[in-house]
Amino acid sequence: MSGLYIHIPFCKQACSYCDFYFLTRQQLREPFVDSLVREIENSRGEGYTEEPVKTVYIGGGTPSLLTENQLSRIFDALRHVFDIQAEEVTMELNPDDVTIDYLRQLRNLGINRASMGVQSFHPEILQFMHRAHTREEAMRALDALQKTGFSTYTADLIYGNPGQTQEMLRRDIRQLLEYNPPHISAYSLTVEPNTRLGKQVDLGRISPPDDEEVSVHFDIVTEELGKAGLRQYEISNFAIPGKEAVHNSNYWRHENYIGFGPSAHSFHWDGHGAVRWKNKPDLKAYLEMDFSGIREDHEVLDLHSLAEERLMLGLRTVWGVNLERLKSRYGYELNSSQTEWIEIQSGAGNLVLNKYTLTLTKQGFRIADLLTVDLLSRN
Ligand code: SF4
The missing domain is CATH 3.20.20.70 (Aldolase class I)
Structure with missing residues (x-):
C-alpha cells in the first residue's frame, strides 16, 4: 500500500x-x-x-x-x-x-x-x-x-x-x-x-x-x-x-491508494489486475450509508488503457517511463510506428530515450500533451 x-x-x-x-x-x-x-x-x-x-x-x-x-x-x-x-x-x-x-x-x-x-x-x-x-x-x-x-x-x-x-x-x-x-x-x-x-x-x-x-x-x-x-x-x-x-x-506511478469520504477515489492492484472505485459525490447519501455492503462501483481496469495512462502521467515527470516496466506490468509494447516516432522526436529535442527510460526534455515539457496524444495515437 x-x-x-x-x-x-x-x-x-x-x-x-x-x-x-x-x-x-x-x-x-x-x-x-x-x-x-x-x-x-x-x-x-x-x-x-x-x-x-x-x-x-x-x-x-x-x-x-x-x-x-x-x-x-x-x-x-x-x-x-x-x-x-x-x-x-x-x-x-x-x-x-x-x-x-x-x-x-x-x-x-x-x-x-x-x-x-x-x-x-x-x-x-x-x-x-x-x-x-x-x-x-x-x-x-x-x-x-x-x-x-x-x-x-x-x-x-x-x-x-x-x-x-x-x-x-x-x-x-x-x-x-x-x-x-x-x-x-x-x-x-x-x-x-x-x-x-x-x-x-x-x-x-x-x-x-x-x-x-x-x-x-x-x-x-x-x-x-x-x-x-x-x-x-x-x-x-x-x-x-x-x-x-x-x-x-x-498516483502518477499507479501505486495503491485508498480514498475515504464523498467523491474519494481508490486504486488497488490485486492478484489479477488493477481495480478502481469511487465514493459518490453526495454528502447526504454518505451520511446515511452503513458502509457494510459490497461496493457496487468496482471497475476492473483494462491493462492497455492503464498503460496509456501510465505513459501520459509518467511523461509529465522528470522520471519519465520505463518501457521494460511498461511491458512487464501492463503487457504494453511500443510498435514500430511509435519507435520511429520516438527517434524523430529525439532528433527534434523533445524527448530522450536512455536505455529503457523515456523522458521528455524541457522543450518537450512545453508541449507534453500534444506529444503524448501523438505517441498514443500510433498504437
Ligand atoms: S472551492 Fe474549496 S476546494 Fe475548491 S478551490 Fe476553493 S477552497 Fe479549494
Missing part, C-alpha cells in the same frame, strides 16, 4: 474555477466526521488494510475547516485500522483558517506537510477567483508555517488568469519565493464547464487569455522557479531536491 486519501467536502465559499466536490453549508461537519470514522472503521478486514501506509493526504474541500478534535478522531480511526508508517502526512490548508496555534495542533497530530492554497497575492485576482482569503492572510499564513517549523510544505499558484499581466505573475512568484517554499505547485487556470467561471466564459462575460499568453506564463513560472533552485519534477510541480511530494508521485 502506498497512500490514504481523505476527502473533506466543506468550503467557506465556492471559488469560481473549482469543480471539486464540496458544500458551503457547514452544519453537517460533525455528522460527516461520524460517517467518515464509520467508513474507515468498516474497512477493517479488507485485504488492503494489511499493507503498510506510506503517505496520508487530507484534501478537499477545505480540511482546515475541521477542528483539532475532529481531525484527531479521524487519525485515531486511521491508526486503529491501518498500519500507518507514514513518511508524509499532508493536509491542505486555506490561508484564512491558519493560526500559529492551529498549525501547532496539526503538528501534534502527526501532520508533517502542509499544502497552502495561496493562488495569488493580487487582491483583484483573488477576488476574481472568489477566494475566501486576502493577500495579507496568505502572507501571514506562510509566515506562520515558518514560525511553527513546517519545513516541508507546498504552496499553490494559479497563472493564466484573465487580466493577469506577466509582471503581475512575476510579482506573485517573487512574493512567494520570499518565504523560501521547498515546493510549489503552479497550475494554469482551467475553465471547467460546471463552475461559475465556466458559465461566465460561456456567456462571453470573461475571456481567458489565449494559449500563447498562457504558454508565456508557463515559461515565466519554470524560469523563475528554476532560478530559485526549485526543480520542475512534474509539469505543474517544483521542488528543491528531496522535497518532491511522495503521495502525488505515487
Whole structure:
C-alpha cells in the first residue's frame, strides 16, 4: 500500500474555477466526521488494510475547516485500522483558517506537510477567483508555517488568469519565493464547464487569455522557479531536491491508494489486475450509508488503457517511463510506428530515450500533451 486519501467536502465559499466536490453549508461537519470514522472503521478486514501506509493526504474541500478534535478522531480511526508508517502526512490548508496555534495542533497530530492554497497575492485576482482569503492572510499564513517549523510544505499558484499581466505573475512568484517554499505547485487556470467561471466564459462575460499568453506564463513560472533552485519534477510541480511530494508521485506511478469520504477515489492492484472505485459525490447519501455492503462501483481496469495512462502521467515527470516496466506490468509494447516516432522526436529535442527510460526534455515539457496524444495515437 502506498497512500490514504481523505476527502473533506466543506468550503467557506465556492471559488469560481473549482469543480471539486464540496458544500458551503457547514452544519453537517460533525455528522460527516461520524460517517467518515464509520467508513474507515468498516474497512477493517479488507485485504488492503494489511499493507503498510506510506503517505496520508487530507484534501478537499477545505480540511482546515475541521477542528483539532475532529481531525484527531479521524487519525485515531486511521491508526486503529491501518498500519500507518507514514513518511508524509499532508493536509491542505486555506490561508484564512491558519493560526500559529492551529498549525501547532496539526503538528501534534502527526501532520508533517502542509499544502497552502495561496493562488495569488493580487487582491483583484483573488477576488476574481472568489477566494475566501486576502493577500495579507496568505502572507501571514506562510509566515506562520515558518514560525511553527513546517519545513516541508507546498504552496499553490494559479497563472493564466484573465487580466493577469506577466509582471503581475512575476510579482506573485517573487512574493512567494520570499518565504523560501521547498515546493510549489503552479497550475494554469482551467475553465471547467460546471463552475461559475465556466458559465461566465460561456456567456462571453470573461475571456481567458489565449494559449500563447498562457504558454508565456508557463515559461515565466519554470524560469523563475528554476532560478530559485526549485526543480520542475512534474509539469505543474517544483521542488528543491528531496522535497518532491511522495503521495502525488505515487498516483502518477499507479501505486495503491485508498480514498475515504464523498467523491474519494481508490486504486488497488490485486492478484489479477488493477481495480478502481469511487465514493459518490453526495454528502447526504454518505451520511446515511452503513458502509457494510459490497461496493457496487468496482471497475476492473483494462491493462492497455492503464498503460496509456501510465505513459501520459509518467511523461509529465522528470522520471519519465520505463518501457521494460511498461511491458512487464501492463503487457504494453511500443510498435514500430511509435519507435520511429520516438527517434524523430529525439532528433527534434523533445524527448530522450536512455536505455529503457523515456523522458521528455524541457522543450518537450512545453508541449507534453500534444506529444503524448501523438505517441498514443500510433498504437
Ligand atoms: S477552497 Fe479549494 S476546494 Fe474549496 S472551492 Fe476553493 S478551490 Fe475548491
